Amino acid sequence: METDPSAPSAPSAPSRAEAFNTHRARLFGIAYRMLGARAEAEDVLQDAYLRWHDSDAAAIRSPEAWLVAVTTRLAIDRLRALKTERENYPGFWLPEPLVEAAAPDTPESALEFSSDVSTAFLLVLERLGPEERAAFLLREVFDMDYVEVAQMLGKSEASCRQLVHRAKDRVRQNRPRFEVSRTAHVRLLERFVEASRGGDIKQLAALFAEDATFTGDGGGKAPSVTRVLQGALRLARFFHVIARRFGPQLDYRLVEINGAPGLLRYFGGRLDSALTIVTDGRKILDMYVVRNPDKLQNIATPR
Numbered sequence: 324m325e326t327d328p329s330a331p332s333a334p335s336a337p338s339r340a341e342a343f344n345t346h347r348a349r350l351f352g353i354a355y356r357m358l359g360a361r362a363e364a365e366d367v368l369q370d371a372y373l374r375w376h377d378s379d380a381a382a383i384r385s386p387e388a389w390l391v392a393v394t395t396r397l398a399i400d401r402l403r404a405l406k407t408e409r410e411n412y413p414g415f416w417l418p419e420p421l422v423e424a425a426a427p428d429t430p431e432s433a434l435e436f437s438s439d440v441s442t443a444f445l446l447v448l449e450r451l452g453p454e455e456r457a458a459f460l461l462r463e464v465f466d467m468d469y470v471e472v473a474q475m476l477g478k479s480e481a482s483c484r485q486l487v488h489r490a491k492d493r494v495r496q497n498r499p500r501f502e503v504s505r506t507a508h509v510r511l512l513e514r515f516v517e518a519s520r521g522g523d524i525k526q527l528a529a530l531f532a533e534d535a536t537f538t539g540d541g542g543g544k545a546p547s548v549t550r551v552l553q554g555a556l557r558l559a560r561f562f563h564v565i566a567r568r569f570g571p572q573l574d575y576r577l578v579e580i581n582g583a584p585g586l587l588r589y590f591g592g593r594l595d596s597a598l599t600i601v602t603d604g605r606k607i608l609d610m611y612v613v614r615n616p617d618k619l620q621n622i623a624t625p626r
Contacts (some may be wrong), residue, residue, distance in 0.1 A: 357398035359418035396530040413543030420597040459490035463569025509603040527559035532606040542615030
């Protein structure tokens, strides 16, 4: 049977890969915000690519819309499974840190490392249901209209409006916002590094708000706190003890973690933890420290 030379040919494997990679940053941004873990997000993208590769290209009007819809639905399904796992997680669960050695300088990196991927924000999202979380992200973070959100989720526009409205209320209640310059953020971290090395309690206490909190994630594989520590003096004493016991073996490196300045802490030359803070520019309000080695293994920045 002869083929019509004027008929459009199906995209080859390389062109399919190129089309997917064109939208990869956005897809990763959605999957990571949904799941809070790089490995889980990458698995979702791999599954989405396989479905994209096997799809009927002629029937797809907008590759981007198709890929976003598939990625979102896969992430919803995966999040439902993860909810059970995280309920049984040993200790506190914190998102896997995304680390860059410097501030992002490309649009793709900016998408992955924007302010809407901070540790505190992802923890607020954990309180939302999977579909509620997806609707909120598509509408409020990725700026899609409700018609698009409804198509992505396979729901009515009215249902999506309700999901987003509910999510916005919950996020607003649990997410204090502060306009803090990067300079002020970095300066506070530098002061913390200096104080934590010296272990001076007064100097440390002066860095924290009176009701400041500390949350640690060891994943049952590294020592960490078993409950949230609260109070400036309590946190100061905590870091005072660490300085007295391990001070000479500790070192810090300033990096970008989840879109904001953060610290990598090294113990005896080996990566020990990733630290992020919430600040009003003057004091540390909340501190999050990930020590679970499974969540640090993708951090490739050298000491």
